Amino acid sequence: xxxxxYLLIAALALTTxxxxxxxxxxxxxxxxxxxxxxxxxGVKIEVAAKWTGEEQANFEQVLAAFEEKTGAxxxxxxxxxxxxxxxxxxxEGGTPPDVAILPQPGLVQQYADQNALKPLSAGVQKQIDDNxxxxxxxxxxxxxxxxxxxxxxxxxxLIWYRTxxxxxxxxxxxxxxxxLIGKTAQTxxxxxxxxxxxxxxxxWTLTDLFENVYLSSAGPENYDKLAKHEIPWTDATVTTxxxxxxxxxxxxxxxxxxASGALQTDFPTCVTQVYGEKKAAxxxxxxxxxxxATQSGATVGEDAKIMPFPTVGDTAPVVLGGDIGVALxxxxxxxxxxxxxxxxxxxxxxxxxxxxxxPNRNVSPDNYPSELTKQLAQTIISAGESxxxxxxxxAPSAFGGTDGKGEWKHLQDFLRDPADIxxxxxxxxxDAAKSYKE
Amino acid sequence: MATPQPPGGRLRLGPSPAMAWLFLAPALILLxxxxxxxxxxxxxxxxxxxxxxxxxxxxxxxAIFSDPATLITIRNNIIWVVVAPLVVTVxxxxxxxxxxxxxxxxxxxxxLFMPMAVSLLAAGVIFRLVYEQSPDKGxxxxxxxxxxxxxxxxxxxxxxxxxxxxAAPAALQNGAVxxxxxxxxxxxxxxxxxxxxxxxxxxxxxxxxxxxxPGLSGTIWIDTVRGGGGTVNQIDPQERGLAGVTVEALEGxxxxxxxxxxxxxxxxxxxxxxxSYTLRLPQSxxxxxxxxxxxLGPALITPAIIGAYIWVWAGFAMVLIAAGLSxxxxxxxxxxxxxxxxxxxxxxxxxxxxxxxxxxxxxxxMIINVLKVFDLVFIIAPxxxxxxxNVVALEMWRVSFGGGGNQGMGSAxxxxxxxxxxxxxFFNIRRFRRDER
Numbered sequence: 001x002x003x004x005x006y007l008l009i010a011a012l013a014l015t016t017x018x019x020x021x022x023x024x025x026x027x028x029x030x031x032x033x034x035x036x037x038x039x040x041x042g043v044k045i046e047v048a049a050k051w052t053g054e055e056q057a058n059f060e061q062v063l064a065a066f067e068e069k070t071g072a073x074x075x076x077x078x079x080x081x082x083x084x085x086x087x088x089x090x091x092e093g094g095t096p097p098d099v100a101i102l103p104q105p106g107l108v109q110q111y112a113d114q115n116a117l118k119p120l121s122a123g124v125q126k127q128i129d130d131n132x133x134x135x136x137x138x139x140x141x142x143x144x145x146x147x148x149x150x151x152x153x154x155x156x157x158l159i160w161y162r163t164x165x166x167x168x169x170x171x172x173x174x175x176x177x178x179x180l181i182g183k184t185a186q187t188x189x190x191x192x193x194x195x196x197x198x199x200x201x202x203x204w205t206l207t208d209l210f211e212n213v214y215l216s217s218a219g220p221e222n223y224d225k226l227a228k229h230e231i232p233w234t235d236a237t238v239t240t241x242x243x244x245x246x247x248x249x250x251x252x253x254x255x256x257x258x259a260s261g262a263l264q265t266d267f268p269t270c271v272t273q274v275y276g277e278k279k280a281a282x283x284x285x286x287x288x289x290x291x292x293a294t295q296s297g298a299t300v301g302e303d304a305k306i307m308p309f310p311t312v313g314d315t316a317p318v319v320l321g322g323d324i325g326v327a328l329x330x331x332x333x334x335x336x337x338x339x340x341x342x343x344x345x346x347x348x349x350x351x352x353x354x355x356x357x358x359p360n361r362n363v364s365p366d367n368y369p370s371e372l373t374k375q376l377a378q379t380i381i382s383a384g385e386s387x388x389x390x391x392x393x394x395a396p397s398a399f400g401g402t403d404g405k406g407e408w409k410h411l412q413d414f415l416r417d418p419a420d421i422x423x424x425x426x427x428x429x430x431d432a433a434k435s436y437k438e
Numbered sequence: 439m440a441t442p443q444p445p446g447g448r449l450r451l452g453p454s455p456a457m458a459w460l461f462l463a464p465a466l467i468l469l470x471x472x473x474x475x476x477x478x479x480x481x482x483x484x485x486x487x488x489x490x491x492x493x494x495x496x497x498x499x500x501a502i503f504s505d506p507a508t509l510i511t512i513r514n515n516i517i518w519v520v521v522a523p524l525v526v527t528v529x530x531x532x533x534x535x536x537x538x539x540x541x542x543x544x545x546x547x548x549x550l551f552m553p554m555a556v557s558l559l560a561a562g563v564i565f566r567l568v569y570e571q572s573p574d575k576g577x578x579x580x581x582x583x584x585x586x587x588x589x590x591x592x593x594x595x596x597x598x599x600x601x602x603x604x605a606a607p608a609a610l611q612n613g614a615v616x617x618x619x620x621x622x623x624x625x626x627x628x629x630x631x632x633x634x635x636x637x638x639x640x641x642x643x644x645x646x647x648x649x650x651x652p653g654l655s656g657t658i659w660i661d662t663v664r665g666g667g668g669t670v671n672q673i674d675p676q677e678r679g680l681a682g683v684t685v686e687a688l689e690g691x692x693x694x695x696x697x698x699x700x701x702x703x704x705x706x707x708x709x710x711x712x713x714s715y716t717l718r719l720p721q722s723x724x725x726x727x728x729x730x731x732x733x734l735g736p737a738l739i740t741p742a743i744i745g746a747y748i749w750v751w752a753g754f755a756m757v758l759i760a761a762g763l764s765x766x767x768x769x770x771x772x773x774x775x776x777x778x779x780x781x782x783x784x785x786x787x788x789x790x791x792x793x794x795x796x797x798x799x800x801x802x803x804m805i806i807n808v809l810k811v812f813d814l815v816f817i818i819a820p821x822x823x824x825x826x827x828n829v830v831a832l833e834m835w836r837v838s839f840g841g842g843g844n845q846g847m848g849s850a851x852x853x854x855x856x857x858x859x860x861x862x863x864f865f866n867i868r869r870f871r872r873d874e875r
Contacts, residue, residue, distance in 0.1 A: 085839070168636050170666010191662050192597060192635030201820035253599075253633065257571065263822040264571055264734045398844075402836070404825040405507070412822040 038071025045333040048077040048087065049101035049323065058353040065349045066340045072333050083107065087328075091116045096328035099337050101151060103323050104393045104401070105139050111326070112142035118330035119145045120338060127342035131360045133385050139394075140324055147326050149342045152350075153359040154321040155376045156208050156286040156390060157309035160293065162274050164303055165193050165281035177213070177312040181247045188281045189253040196248055196255050197280035199270035200262035200415050203408025207392035207400065208319065209284050210411060214241040217313035220386045227391045229436040233428035242414065242421045244312055249418035256280040259415050268292035275304055284309075286321065287357060287376055300372055308379055318383035321390040322359060351377075359387075399435035406431045477856070484849035498850035508851075511828045514740055515858075518811060518829065522744050522751075523804035527797055529748065530755025534763050535785065537756070547760065550753035558750065562817030565746035569733035569818065579730025586728045595680060596726040598631045598660070606630070607671060613721035620714040621687075626704075627656030627717055630671050631680065636664035645679035648704035654715060655706040658683050658699050679703020683723050687715040734819070736826040743818050743827060747811065755800050762796030763789070799869060806862045810855060830855050 051059055056078060063074045079086035083103055090096050096116065102108060111117050120128075120140075128137050128149050140148030159180075166172070166184075169191030174180035185195035199205040215223045218237035225231045226238070252258045256279055257265065265273065267285065274283045276296030283289060290300050298304040309317050325341055327334040340346040347360040351367035357376055361384075365377040380387055392400030392407055399406035407428060414424040487494045502508050533550060537543040553561060570576030573583045600608040600615055608617045608629050621627035626648050645659030659679045661670065668674040679702040687695045687707050694715065699705045733742040766789065774784050790797070812831040819827035828836075830851055838848025 168664050170663075186602075187666065190601060190632035191666075192633050192638060201822045203821055260732055260735055261571055264732075264820050266820060403821045404828065404836070408821070409825055415822075 038069075040333055040336060041071035043070075043072045043331075043333040045072050045074045045099065045331070045337055046077060046097040047074060047099040047101070047337065048079050048083075048097040050079050050081060050083050050103055051101075052078050052080075055355060058350070058355060061353060062341070062346060062350045063337075066337060066346070069340070070336060072336070074337065084110075087111075091328065098327065098329045098331055098334035099325060100328055101323045101325050102148065104397070105148070105324060105389060106393065106395070106397055106401070108140060108148045108324055108326060109142050111328075112145070112147055116328060117142075117147040118327040118334070119147060120149070120327065121335040124149065124335055124339045124342055127339055131342060131344060131347070131362045133361070133387070135385065135387065135389075136359060139389055140326075148324040149338060150320075150322050150359045150389075151325045151341045152323045153357045153380070154286050154288060155357055155380065156319040156321055157212050157317045157379070158286060158289075158306045158376075159282050159284050159309060160271070160274070160289045160304060160306050161282045162278065162280075162298070162303060163305050165278070169193055169281070171281070173307040174310045175308075177216070177244060177310050180310045185248070185254055185282075189251075194254065194256040194280045195282055197265070197270040197273045197283045198248075198255055198262035198415070199265055199267040199283070199285070200259070200412055201264055201266035201269075203403060203412055204392060204401070205267055205270070205285055206411035206415065207407050208286065208390065210241060210245065210407075211319045211388075211391045212284075212309045212317045213244050213312050214238070214391075215319055215386075215388055216309070216311050216315045216317040217241050217244060219313065219315050220388055223388050223391065227388075227394045229395075229432055233432050234425045238425055238428075239421060241312075242424060245414070246418040246421065249415050259418075263412060263415060272296050287373075290372070291355075301370070306372065306375070315386055316379075316383060318379055318387045319390055320359060320380070320387060321393060395432070396435040399432055406435060480849040480852050483846060484853050486846045488844035488846055490846065494846065498847050499854070501847060502850060502854055507825055507828070508833060510825065511830045511833045514827065514829050515809060517740055518744065518808045519805055521741075522747055522808045522811075523801050525744075525748055526751045526755050526804050527759075527801045529752040530759045530800060531790075531793070531797065533752065533756040534759040535789065537760060538763060547753075547757065551757055552753065553750045554754050556750070558813040559817060561746060561750050562814045565742075565749070565814070566734075566818050568746075569742050571730060571732060571734065573730050576730070576733070578733060583728055583730050590728070594723045594725055595631075595634060595683070596724055597633045598680065598724055599633045601630070601632055601661070601670070605671065608717075608719075611718075613724070615719040615724075617717045621654060621656065621717050622714045623652070623654045623711050627654070628671065628673070629656060629658045629717065629719070630661030631658065632660065632662050634660050634662075636662070639678040642678035642681070643701045644675065645673050645677045646702040646704060647673060648706055651706060651708070652711055653706050653708040654687060654695075654710040655704065656685075656717065657702075657704045658685070658719065659703040684720055686718045686720060688718055689713065689715055693718075734823060736823050739819050739823045739827040743814050746814050746818060747808070750814075751804065751807070755804070758800050759793065759796055762793050766792045795869070795873065799866065802862050802866050802869075806859050806866070809859050809862075830858075 047063070049056075049059065056076065060076055063076060066072065067074055077097055079100075083100070084107060087096065087100055091111070091114065102111075108117070125146055128140075128146065132150070136150050137146060140146055140150065161173075165188065169188045171184045171187040171191075174184045188195040211223075214226065214237070217240050218226075222231065222235075222237050226233070226235070231237070248254050249259065255262050256273055262270075268289070270283050271285070271289050271292035273279045274281065274296075275293045275298035290304070293300060293304040311317070325338050327338060342360070344360065344362045347358040347363035348367045350356050351358050351363050352369060354369055357373060357380075359380065361381055363377070365374040365381070368374045368377060394400070395407065400408075402408065410424055410427045410431065413427070414420070483490065484498050485493060485495060502512075537546050540546065556564070567575060568577045571579060573580040599610060600606045607619065607627075608615050610616075615629065615631070617627060617629065639660050642660075645657055647657055648655035657673060657679065659673060659677050661677060662668065663674060663676050668677060679699065681699055681701045681703065683699045683703075683705075685697050685699065685705050686693045687710055695707045695710055697705050697707055732738065770788055770792070771784055774788050779787070810831045811829055812835065815824075815827050815829050815832050824832075834848050834851035834855065837851065838845045
């Protein structure tokens with residue numbers, strides 16, 4: 001037999017080739033305008049955030065307003081989806097950006113432990129005290145120091161519905177959970193439209209649902225305790241919340257495609273199923289559903305409407321996600337920028353642009369360009385002290401933020417088998433105990 | 439990396455060994471920086487905890503074999519190694535042998551080889567769509583449901599069901615709709631159903647009470663009106679009857695009579711003029727249309743992904759084997775044929791043995807390749823079934839970077855994977871050496 005040299009080459013090529021592309025973050029420079037005699041004239045500030053496209057353009061407008069005001073020269077750097085992967089090496093290498101906008105509070109804790117964050121100046125802290133409830137101050141703190149301020153919020157206590165489906169069935173918005181299940185959903189199911197399109201393949205949508213039910217049924221204090229794992233997941237309040245969720249999960253008529261179908265549906269496919277394919281009537285997710293709904297051909301405010309998440313217990317739930325600004329360098333410019341972003345002035349400039357919701361209670365809802373956002377901002381302001389941050393984002397990411405592990409996995413398993421409330425709680429507790437310890 | 443050593447003392451021809459080292463140096467430095475150092479550092483890192491500061495000994499390796507989720511990844515890797523290389527090699531062999539004999543062989547080979555030109559990531563996206571549950575989107579289920587619907591007839595009214603409350607005259611029992619109160623001749627039985635959308639019943643005739651006449655009678659209709667309203671459990675003018683529903687009249691557990699509803703939803707048992715009966719609409723009326731196979735569910739996910747893998751690699755195996763095939767001496771085949779061997783005998787006794795070195799290389803190469811499969815699993819498996827489809831390479835990435843943040847454990851998995859691959863690498867290299875001699 002002749003030498004199969006081609007085999008050698010091909011086989012070696014195969015065994016060694018295992019390419020992995022890595023994203024190169026683009027770093028478009030902000031426009032420089034530095035008229036003299038302003039406080040920060042000539043000061044260069046680099047700010048890193050995950051936003052791209054329209055969100056980036058809007059944020060750059062806010063930065064431009066800041067440049068205009070102070071004379072500083074702000075450069076925006078996009079971190080890409082994985083903020084940790086971008087910032088980690090830069091912190092390690094000793095060249096962090098002045099300011100970073102972190103998508104999870106867990107990162108505040110993590111970077112504070114690495115001594116990578118600088119405590120916020122008195123000026124920024126004053127803005128926080130003026131404009132935010134103490135809960136948010138605590139959220140941006142680690143070890144008694146204030147490091148971060150929530151600059152942009154996502155409203156996660158919403159149910160989106162398709163108006164024609166409601167009209168056809170004669171269903172109405174619900175204000176309580178019992179009405180949602182017993183009247184709205186039942187009416188829709190009787191009229192042949194599966195009420196809910198669940199995004200079971202995206203575990204975080206299930207944790208969002210749980211958080212709303214839990215915040216409303218167990219109240220903000222228990223919510224804080226559970227978020228810190230001061231009460232176990234086997235607690236009776238969790239049993240109540242899961243029992244309520246099982247009222248949806250356990251009825252095949254209520255879930256488009258049943259549990260098996262829902263578990264194969266990721267976000268935003270579940271939105272498409274409601275507004276594009278018109279197969280279901282409601283999807284329980286945050287304000288950012290709007291963009292997927294629009295892409296599916298729906299008009300927000302007409303055929304795509306929202307109702308506030310109904311009350312399960314005594315609290316009207318308002319769960320927010322959002323991005324937290326931190327200083328990685330203790331410079332005058334960094335603090336001035338964070339102060340601006342935390343202020344009423346900065347918030348109102350940003351609020352006039354689409355796709356932004358401010359957690360700042362002094363930013364008047366009148367600034368928002370759409371009715372929908374005004375309505376959302378109103379719920380945040382009226383919920384006052386009981387607004388809470390997304391619990392799974394507060395948990396260690398091995399428990400609250402990893403596909404196929406921890407809370408995501410166990411809630412997916414719960415969707416598959418909603419009868420097993422006790423087993424679900426035990427598995428949640430076992431994983432929580434493991435990851436909170438670490 | 440053997441540098442030829444001149445026999446001691448004699449004058450050597452050509453440049454000095456120092457020169458050889460000089461030329462080798464760039465490659466050696468790159469190899470050291472990108473292969474040797476990472477391997478050694480991974481071993482070092484795997485002996486430390488997630489933070490990297492605490493030495494934990496072999497605890498990470500212990501965790502690989504005690505964590506149930508990781509054991510599933512090992513199980514899946516075993517399934518992959520047992521199934522995928524074998525199927526790819528056999529398919530490649532079949533294609534190679536068959537394409538030898540057809541016209542347009544090059545075109546055929548080109549088509550089969552084409553998936554190799556698609557990145558695994560793109561192939562994953564393609565197969566995620568192929569395996570979609572809904573036959574409107576997933577090709578696999580579209581084919582299955584189309585074939586299936588050829589063999590099964592009318593589907594009835596899937597989704598129709600009685601209301602779930604005390605006042606509803608009928609309830610579900612083992613999938614059949616059964617009246618709660620016995621029905622008597624002379625009093626038309628009303629069996630209101632819900633669960634079909636106004637659009638689905640829009641073309642149906644209006645529901646009506648049965649015409650006057652002898653025997654047990656009644657109406658089956660959809661008791662909802664577009665936009666809500668309508669009297670519950672009463673036939674309203676806009677409400678639609680269900681035609682062709684099978685109705686059984688039961689006395690105790692025995693079926694006394696069977697009939698079907700007419701276009702307006704009414705039915706009549708003329709032969710039942712006295713007595714009292716329970717009415718039952720058997721489950722067959724409401725059988726849901728076959729929705730296809732749940733490819734992306736926990737049970738079938740690994741076979742489904744292996745299917746995608748085979749699609750990508752079978753063409754590659756075919757090309758290698760076909761090249762080997764063309765190197766087989768024709769006279770051996772012809773001699774066998776002249777001696778009266780059947781084609782099957784020629785294939786089994788001549789072609790396969792002569793091809794065996796090539797087949798082995800393809801097979802072993804596929805084993806190595808399969809052990810580190812990552813992209814297809816990552817993309818095809820939806821988040822909810824990723825724990826069921828998980829493989830070692832994916833788990834390695836997930837625990838180190840994909841949210842786990844435990845690079846000690848990730849390094850341990852990487853070393854574990856390396857140990858799995860090494861024997862096959864040695865085997866392949868030894869073969870190449872022997873072939874070169």
